[in-house]
Structure formats: C-alpha cells, structure tokens
Amino acid sequence: MAGFRLLVGLGNxxxxxxxxxxxxxxxxxxxxxxxxxxxxxxxxxxxxxxGKVFIGGQECYLLIPTTYMNLSGKAVQAVCQFYKISPQEVLVVHDELDIAPGTIKLKKGGGHGGHNGLKDIISKLGNNRDFGRVRIGIGHPGHASQVASYVLKKAPSDEYQKIEQTIDESLRYHQDIVADNWNSVMNHLHSFKA
Incomplete structure (x- = not known):
C-alpha cells in the first residue's frame, strides 16, 4: 500500500x-x-x-509521543508493533535547525542530524532510517553550545508566525504528503517562504 499510515509529531x-x-x-x-x-x-x-483518521480514503494513525523528546522512539515502536506498520509507512514531523523559520522540506531517510527524537526513533526501529520526514524550519542559534536552550524556548512572535504559516501551508497539501505523492508538492513546498 502506498503512503504513510502512522503520522508522528515530535515535541515535549x-x-x-x-x-x-x-x-x-x-x-x-x-x-x-x-x-x-x-x-x-x-x-x-x-x-x-x-487518534485515528481517514485521509484520502486511507486509515491513518496520528501520534504525539508524551515521552520526552529523546524517548520518542518508544511511542513510535509501540504503535508500529501493534498495527504492524513498517518504517517506510511512518512519517515523522519535526523541527529542523538547518533550515530557516518559514521554510519546510520533505525528506525520506537520512541520518538524525543530532536531533534526539529522530535518533531514538532510528534506534527503536532497528536502525532503519527509511521513514519519511516533514522538516519544519526553526533556524539555528549560531553555535552548537546554544542549541539545547534555543530549541526549548518559544520563538519571538515574528518567527513563531512564520513557523505557523509554514505548518498551515504544508497542511493544504496533507493528502498528497500522506499519500506519498511528493513529486506534485515538493517543488511548491520547497520554494515556499513565509
């Protein structure tokens, strides 16, 4: 079956x-x-x-782990085992330091880039990195030593608005994203700037 069955939003x-x-x-x-x-x-x-939801006629599961970020994989693993979902059918939505606020990127596979949530998911899925990702840009504080406090703070209102606009814009295409029709939306989303 094409598309993603488990949609995971990371947070604390x-x-x-x-x-x-x-x-x-x-x-x-x-x-x-x-x-x-x-x-x-x-x-x-x-x-x-x-929660369970139908998107484009397909049953999908929505999950926001309530473990802390660095234990996100525990929640993902539990749902995958229960519903027999393969890593390729998992879509993880997360904040991304390497792209500016107001931008969004879709990606399949790859490393964790130091993101503790992704790191734990990769390890709990048996080192499988083949899941999809929706990467929401939050920007970088400029120095690695500042990352921990930066990600745990609220963005200033102008940045926060950009993040919200990015989320809204990508959700206009949620059916294509979930159905894995990425070619049709990637060009638009990757060039979108809030």
Whole structure:
C-alpha cells in the first residue's frame, strides 16, 4: 500500500514546552487533527496522544509521543508493533535547525542530524532510517553550545508566525504528503517562504 499510515509529531510534554521551537512537529499533528475533526486521546500503551483518521480514503494513525523528546522512539515502536506498520509507512514531523523559520522540506531517510527524537526513533526501529520526514524550519542559534536552550524556548512572535504559516501551508497539501505523492508538492513546498 502506498503512503504513510502512522503520522508522528515530535515535541515535549507539558505546559512549559507548549509552543516552543522543539514542539513544531507536535503542532503540525495537532493542526491536522483539528482539520480532520479527530480528537487525540492519551493512550498509555502507545506512550502518547493518539487518534485515528481517514485521509484520502486511507486509515491513518496520528501520534504525539508524551515521552520526552529523546524517548520518542518508544511511542513510535509501540504503535508500529501493534498495527504492524513498517518504517517506510511512518512519517515523522519535526523541527529542523538547518533550515530557516518559514521554510519546510520533505525528506525520506537520512541520518538524525543530532536531533534526539529522530535518533531514538532510528534506534527503536532497528536502525532503519527509511521513514519519511516533514522538516519544519526553526533556524539555528549560531553555535552548537546554544542549541539545547534555543530549541526549548518559544520563538519571538515574528518567527513563531512564520513557523505557523509554514505548518498551515504544508497542511493544504496533507493528502498528497500522506499519500506519498511528493513529486506534485515538493517543488511548491520547497520554494515556499513565509
């Protein structure tokens, strides 16, 4: 079957992390759930907020791990095992330091680029890197030593708006993204700038 069955938005749980740069992936899934009129519920066996939704006639699972970021793979692994989902059918939405706020990129496979959520998912999927990624640009603080505090802070309002616009724009194409019709949307999304 073509397309992604499990859509995962990365972030940290708790009010203090809401709307921080590191939670951009979770925001994307929350927005998709609202659009699809799907209520995400806390699901202990999946270590996260979980929901089922039909996108383009296909049943998909939405997941926001409620483990901390560096344990995201535990939640992804639990859902994959339960529903027999292969790594190739997983789409992970996450914040990306290497691209500017207001930009978004789609990618399949690759390394973790130092992202602790991706690192844990890769290891829990048996070192399989073949899942899809929606990378939401948050920009880089300029020095590696500043990354940890930078991702856990809220972006200034102009940057935050750009991140939100990027999420909104990409969600206009959510059916193509989920169905893996990336060729039709990649050119537009990769050249989009909020």
């Amino acid at each position: 749980p708790g009010a203090e992390y809401e709307d921080t740069r590191h939670n951009a992936g979770a925001q994307w899934i929350e927005a998709l759930a609202r659009m699809s009129q799907c209520s995400l519920r806390s699901e202990k066996k999946f270590f996260g907020q979980f």
